[in-house]
Amino acid sequence: MKAKKSPAERPSRSMLFVPGSNAAWLSTVQVYGADYVMFDLEDSVSVREKDTARLLVHEALKSPVWAGVPVVVRVNAINTPFFRDDLEAVVSAGVAIVRLPMVTDAQMIRHLDAELGVLEGKYGSVPGTTRILAAVESASGVVNAVAIATASPRMMGIALAAYDYAMDMHTTHDAAADESQLFFARCAILHAARVAKIHCYDVIYADVNDTEGFLREVAVIKKLGFDGKSLVNPRQIEPLHNAFAPTPEEVERAHRVVAAAAEAEKVGMGVVALDGKMIDAPIIAAAHRTIRLAQVSGVQVAGGVR
Amino acid sequence: MRIEVDAVAGTLESSDALVRVSPAEELRIEVTSTVEAQFGAEIRRTVAEQLDRLGVTEGLISVQDKGALDFVIRARVQGAVLRGAQARPDWRKL
Amino acid sequence: MSGWQGRVPTDAVELAGLVPFAGPAPSTQADKDARRARKVVGSLTEAISRSGLGDGDTISFHHHFREGDLLILQVLAEVEALGIRGLTLASSSLNACHGDVVGYIERGVVSRIYTSGMRGTLAARISRGGLLPHPVQVHSHGGRAALMASGELRPKVAFLGVSACDEFGNANGTSGASRCGSLGYALVDAMFAETVVLVTEQVVAFPNTPAVIRQNRVDLIVVVERVGDPSRINVGATRTTTNPRDLLIARRATDVVEHGGFFVDGFSIQTGSGGAATAVTDYLGERMERRGVKAGWALGGITGSMVALHERGLVGRLLDVQSFDLVAASSLERNPGHTIVSASEYASPAAKAACVDELDVVILSALEIDLDYNVNVLTGSDGLMMGASGGHCDTAAGAKLVVVVAPLIRTRIPTIVERVTTLITPGSNVDVLVTDYGVCVNPRRPAVAERLAAAGIKVTTIEALFARALEICGRPRAVETTDEIVGVVRYRDGSVIDVVRAVAS
Numbered sequence: 001m002k003a004k005k006s007p008a009e010r011p012s013r014s015m016l017f018v019p020g021s022n023a024a025w026l027s028t029v030q031v032y033g034a035d036y037v038m039f040d041l042e043d044s045v046s047v048r049e050k051d052t053a054r055l056l057v058h059e060a061l062k063s064p065v066w067a068g069v070p071v072v073v074r075v076n077a078i079n080t081p082f083f084r085d086d087l088e089a090v091v092s093a094g095v096a097i098v099r100l101p102m103v104t105d106a107q108m109i110r111h112l113d114a115e116l117g118v119l120e121g122k123y124g125s126v127p128g129t130t131r132i133l134a135a136v137e138s139a140s141g142v143v144n145a146v147a148i149a150t151a152s153p154r155m156m157g158i159a160l161a162a163y164d165y166a167m168d169m170h171t172t173h174d175a176a177a178d179e180s181q182l183f184f185a186r187c188a189i190l191h192a193a194r195v196a197k198i199h200c201y202d203v204i205y206a207d208v209n210d211t212e213g214f215l216r217e218v219a220v221i222k223k224l225g226f227d228g229k230s231l232v233n234p235r236q237i238e239p240l241h242n243a244f245a246p247t248p249e250e251v252e253r254a255h256r257v258v259a260a261a262a263e264a265e266k267v268g269m270g271v272v273a274l275d276g277k278m279i280d281a282p283i284i285a286a287a288h289r290t291i292r293l294a295q296v297s298g299v300q301v302a303g304g305v306r
Numbered sequence: 307m308r309i310e311v312d313a314v315a316g317t318l319e320s321s322d323a324l325v326r327v328s329p330a331e332e333l334r335i336e337v338t339s340t341v342e343a344q345f346g347a348e349i350r351r352t353v354a355e356q357l358d359r360l361g362v363t364e365g366l367i368s369v370q371d372k373g374a375l376d377f378v379i380r381a382r383v384q385g386a387v388l389r390g391a392q393a394r395p396d397w398r399k400l
Numbered sequence: 401m402s403g404w405q406g407r408v409p410t411d412a413v414e415l416a417g418l419v420p421f422a423g424p425a426p427s428t429q430a431d432k433d434a435r436r437a438r439k440v441v442g443s444l445t446e447a448i449s450r451s452g453l454g455d456g457d458t459i460s461f462h463h464h465f466r467e468g469d470l471l472i473l474q475v476l477a478e479v480e481a482l483g484i485r486g487l488t489l490a491s492s493s494l495n496a497c498h499g500d501v502v503g504y505i506e507r508g509v510v511s512r513i514y515t516s517g518m519r520g521t522l523a524a525r526i527s528r529g530g531l532l533p534h535p536v537q538v539h540s541h542g543g544r545a546a547l548m549a550s551g552e553l554r555p556k557v558a559f560l561g562v563s564a565c566d567e568f569g570n571a572n573g574t575s576g577a578s579r580c581g582s583l584g585y586a587l588v589d590a591m592f593a594e595t596v597v598l599v600t601e602q603v604v605a606f607p608n609t610p611a612v613i614r615q616n617r618v619d620l621i622v623v624v625e626r627v628g629d630p631s632r633i634n635v636g637a638t639r640t641t642t643n644p645r646d647l648l649i650a651r652r653a654t655d656v657v658e659h660g661g662f663f664v665d666g667f668s669i670q671t672g673s674g675g676a677a678t679a680v681t682d683y684l685g686e687r688m689e690r691r692g693v694k695a696g697w698a699l700g701g702i703t704g705s706m707v708a709l710h711e712r713g714l715v716g717r718l719l720d721v722q723s724f725d726l727v728a729a730s731s732l733e734r735n736p737g738h739t740i741v742s743a744s745e746y747a748s749p750a751a752k753a754a755c756v757d758e759l760d761v762v763i764l765s766a767l768e769i770d771l772d773y774n775v776n777v778l779t780g781s782d783g784l785m786m787g788a789s790g791g792h793c794d795t796a797a798g799a800k801l802v803v804v805v806a807p808l809i810r811t812r813i814p815t816i817v818e819r820v821t822t823l824i825t826p827g828s829n830v831d832v833l834v835t836d837y838g839v840c841v842n843p844r845r846p847a848v849a850e851r852l853a854a855a856g857i858k859v860t861t862i863e864a865l866f867a868r869a870l871e872i873c874g875r876p877r878a879v880e881t882t883d884e885i886v887g888v889v890r891y892r893d894g895s896v897i898d899v900v901r902a903v904a905s
Binding site: 320321340341343344345346347348372373374375376 | 781782783811812813872873874875876877879880903
Binding site: 028031032064233235 | 645647808836837871872
């Protein structure tokens, strides 16, 4: 297994869904500042248009429009007739991340890992560079989350998809209602992500006009510790980023923690103290995360934007 | 690649293009575009080049462009041609 | 002694040159119909005849009814029926609803046009050449008033459509069915035209106060069934856009306004209408509340969003040259702090004082902007006229901070070009460009660039944005034109800043 980078390297708050059959969106959504854009070949594309969507996504990936932007492609599930063609289309175009839906166990990930290896060889990509984002949408997936998240060095994230999961659990997913039915699943995904040191993403919020409901849900998942959320409309990006942004006070404190740690190291002290309290390694790591998040969020300590 | 049947790919939505192909004895390309004045020549070039890469030497290809970017036009031409030729794409050669 | 009742020594040397009183005239109160008939005539035809309008004269109109205007075509029909030809049509602006003017040009009824802009079939036909015998004179709002003041544009008859007026001609834009709110453009015609004809939907009881067009400027009054289509003048309040691209641009523009250096208590602003503008107004309200900054006044182009800020106590006064929606129109009645300014007071360089010269911040749009920050709001990249000079160059000349907002790309067409197709506003007056791909500052304003950077706003260059647009779209071919000049663009002082050539077919 290759050594993995921690997920802290790039912000991963927002993952914007774009139907792979929508030429206009594929031509324009790069401006909205989503941390990741996800071209979808699965549920948002009708069966009749799977072939043309594949071509659109392939060409988009190769186009200067998307050069330098981190793109995820959601392929069709592993047991569909579309899966292999989807992989060929996107690996040949050098896709950065493949999102696999309906992941129920680690074996699916291993299978995808192997397929990607073959295709990387076929199309001349550097082996191992295509990463995987697993979407868990069933009871099995939730229960196997840790195994899924650690199944391959290609794993960069694990996401929860509520609709199919709720059906599998014989309940419903209704954003406006009490969300206790997602609690266990969310916790499972979260724990798996932390054990595997990868990102975790929460479910989409379908009602684009319900800003209040969206922000309520975001507050819940932020508190739980989620890295980010899948989104269905560019209008959701800014509120999500704002909600995840640390406050100026938090940023200020983070700077002080980092400064105290640097100071302690300079004078050779093993123990870091700030305001009479001991600061240990996890707190310092968290402070670094806060500062990085502040930078991408545009938060400044004194005045400035937002 | 030979176009065997009539086929269509794309839509008439803004920023997309609708491409129709049908079998014919020789190659004929028709393009109408909402950005004809600014990009008409470039679009015709893109379409011709894409047909060349697909090895299409006969057929009637009609493109109704609604200001699509280059990569969209390519993908729509590919889509219509592959459907018309009832063929699978060679991802290396597209 | 002579004079009435023999009281005046007419041969007295002290009275040399004076005329003795001839006796009381019959009271005008006696005959109501005679009094009414002094101004109110039975038909447009009669009004035209009474005005003495003849071949080669100028007729003028306002465009407060925008796409709902029904007056220009009505008047042209009557003018043609009377056999009058070769007129100069001087409407403050022309819209897509004026497509039938083409016919009047073809038949020689209209041979010259002065306007701020044009759209639709009329604009396309003129842009293709071979229609008008003389090029269209395109002016700004302030420039129109200046052309009238200089005498170059001197309407023989102004036909001013109003929803209601009294028999003396007192009119406003807030009574009757076809409410347009401000009458800022019409006031200029009322000031300068030789004969002012109010074309009204109804005559109401005297006095129809508040009188915006005042009785002593009105010569004739004609009642017609409709001067404007209310459903196309004002459709409720201008709704704030939900288009995410416009919201993104609006948020960035608001950041620029907040940190550009002029966001202090008592500042003044013009945001205009359309696209991102109402969103900017709304966002600005939030920033003003958050920072405890109030605006002294707003200018324009007033929308319901700006009225909302005024009613929340965030904007002290509203100076209104054109009301963009019903909320703004009714605010004129309700809010004493919301008043009308004529186009002359708004922006004329010939006026004794123009509001634009006091303006701090203005948000403007652009069809094209070039690498020198010159702006085109008149012609599309296909060379066809499709917009208006409007208040663009006026406000850009006056305001301290000029912010142009535009998407970088409109359906494959880059907004940034090497050289604008038509120059309306010189780049030296433009300070900041805000697009969905980024913000850039005119190198002539390093202080503004520094302030934005200090506030953490990412600033790029117009060259970088241009390169990105080309990378995405490809390089558009320049429009091909013939030698025929179809439009002459007059800067606000009357000088010629550019010409529009006919598009080659």
